[in-house]
Amino acid sequence: MKHSSAFLIIDLQNDFCPGGSLAVPHGNEIVPVVNRCLELFAEKKIPVIASRDWHPARSSHFREFGGIWPPHCIQVTHGAKFHPSLHLPSNAVIVSKGMDPERNDYSAFRAMDARGMDLEQILEEKGINHLYVAGLATDYCVKESVLDALRLGFAVTVISDAVMGVELQEGDSQRATKEMTATGAKMRSSHDLGV
Ligand SMILES: [Zn+2]
Structure with missing residues (x-):
């Protein structure tokens, strides 16, 4: 089956970067890598979803x-904005999650766009069957999004130098990577995407 791909950028927001309230150490360092990928994917007309x-303010998540x-x-708030150096194209689809105060919503598949369509519906509408994934954090939202994508039948390539983990416990990112690859995700460096 021919791959029809989209680029999914997960939660690359100020609060998850150094200086933010839930900073992923070095989280900002993936921004230039993600920007390089955005240039590459723009050439290939691969749609972008962030x-x-x-x-x-009140959430049982806190x-x-x-x-x-x-x-x-x-x-x-400022913390909820995308990192200021992220070059999101104007036609990127923004999906939001975590609005329900009773839910954690780690996975981007819990997110919806301004029309109320969830990520799976958006991907179906665009005929997407493969996702390139980047963002924060490897051991939470990236992992949960990737596992959901695989469970729903999408092929997934995680861009290994465009994700970063929060590492509440040392080794969490490595364990998350193992779980994603064991479930069927591919890991590729941004230098070796082959698109
Ligand atoms: Zn959250």
Whole structure:
């Protein structure tokens, strides 16, 4: 089957980068890599979808209300904005998740666009059957998104130098990578994408 691909950028937002409230160490360092990929994919006319964490101020996802995380990516705040150096094309589809105060929504497949279409419906509409994946964090939202994509029947290539883990426990990213590849994801460096 011929691959029809999209590029999924997961949660590359200020709060997940150094200086943010839930910073992934060195999370900002993937931005130039993602930008290089965006240039490459623009040449190939590969559509771009960017997910974002988009929480209300009160969410059971946050420590203060029973969750495990400090407040982050609260709707319309600076922390919820995409990293300022990320060169998202104007026609990128933005999908948001985490709006329900009772849900964690790690996976981009819980996200929806401005029309209320979820990611799976958007990909179906575009005839996509393969995803290139980049973003934050390898051991949470990237992993959950990739596992959901595989479960739903999409082929997945994770761009290995365009993801970064939060590593609450040392080795989490490595374990996440193992789980993704064991489930069927391919890992490729941005220098070796072969698109
Ligand atoms: Zn969140």
